[in-house]
Amino acid sequence: MSSTRSRWLRAAVAALLMVGAVVVSIPFLWMLSGSVKPESEVLDIPPTLWPQEFTWSNYTELFTSLDFGVYLKNTLIVVVLSFIGLLLRAMAGYGFAKFDFPGKNAVYVIVLATMMIPDQVTMIPTYLILNAMGLTNTLTGVVLPGLVSAFNIFLFRQFFTTIPNELLEAARLDGAGEIRTFVRVVLPVSGPILAIQAILTFIASWNSFLWPLIVATDQEKYTLSVGLALLEGQYSSNYGVLMAGAAVMVLPVLVVFVFCQRYIVRGFMMSGLK
């Protein structure tokens, strides 16, 4: 009796959640639908959910008359460069987990404290510092300030402390140096954490906006986010092209998400429950 009732309840909850999921997804559906409508149809009232006249022209316009090819290339360079950061963060996590040195705890506390500092406070001084280094308007300057983040170091450290010291000692007894031990022994047993962090690194660098906006002043240094924000200012009424631009930004992350959902959710859960 009670189990029938709970089954009904669960079905009702599932139905409610499905309605909610559709509502939450409307912006994405509307983006995809708008991106394949011709300019004449995109502002039609009543709107057409399924385009009457299907066209790819909004996408081709992005890459032919606008510079989205250049922005895409820059974004990909930014993504690749941020993977250097992934390595640095892994190394730092390992250093804090497995080495002892004077002042280690104090340094680690400072590292963790940087999590509290908002971007808006550091953005002007960081711009001044990059300017002094001659790195404004370069992709290096776009990537460098965000290369290392305390939070990722923290996650790596948590994982590396679980690696048994005996494993490391064995490698050292075999004559392996510190770097070799790290590359040949530590990294190969760190698959899960590396996978999570690689995905998070991809998403964060693909989506990054504030630094590229500040540092990249010439159009040929723009990333996709900055290019899209600029497009919004210039093409504010051509929603077809805008939706195509948004789709170019959203779809790669969507694809990564579909394939790596479990890792991403686990990574974000870890990030929440630090």
Next chain:
Amino acid sequence: MRKLSRHRGALIFVGPSVLLLLVFMVVPILVAAGASLTDLDLRGLADPSSVEFIGLENYRRLLSDELFGKAAVNTLLYVVIGVPLIVVCSLAVALLLNMGSSRLFRGLRAFYFLPAITNIVAVAVIWGYLYNTDSGLLNYLLSLGGVEPVPWLDQPFVAKLSLILVGVWKGAGFNMIIFLAALQGIPREYYEAAAIDGVTPWQRLTRITIPLLRYATFFVTVTTTIAWIQFFEEPFVMTDGGPLDGTMSVALFIYQNGFNLSDFGYASAASVLLFLAIMIVTAVQFRLRRSDVEY
């Protein structure tokens, strides 16, 4: 000797990251504090010798700047309206999603989480299209129900609410995951014991589940508050602070003064105030929590 080489190893591993964090996180705070006491602008950037120390003049100017006042009030409204909305929405969805464990429920979880990892500029652009007063989807759907067109982004107060709606849509998914993780960590024994005592589902929720979620709720509240204090991208892309500065936030104020007007000293002073606000609010929340535990 062996110990020394291990120190060198530590330096190799930890050094680069610590150096980067120092240069781009710790030093900037000091630079911001220093710059806020000067009249640093574009001219000063080219010729540092022209920069003058002006004491607290920037702060005095901020306090009498009407635009900064508006930005501060707006930011306060974003926090006061946005934080409870995100906490309630993400908790409600997490509670519902936690009622089933089948593939269906896990699949549904993805839909609610998706906005959280979507590029913020894309989000702003898409919502700008939905919000279009004459030909946006939202006003069309409302017109089906006989509702007059809503000036989503054209009226100062409504525009604030519209931006908050976008922020909630984007921010709730991440917090939902945190609540879901906490819910799954609650031992089943509590509920089994409660079932023996004949507890109603409502009591189960209000007397067991929600009190046990106290830590997750605290975490979500603190991080969400910090996020709303820094609210930037939505007003930047969707309204540029308008109409009539109705959506101007402190973070956008800092950006505009720093990078549009090149008034670096003045913008630094505003950023120092923003930082202090975050520190104070966070400290107060921690203090409230401590007295809460003592009960």
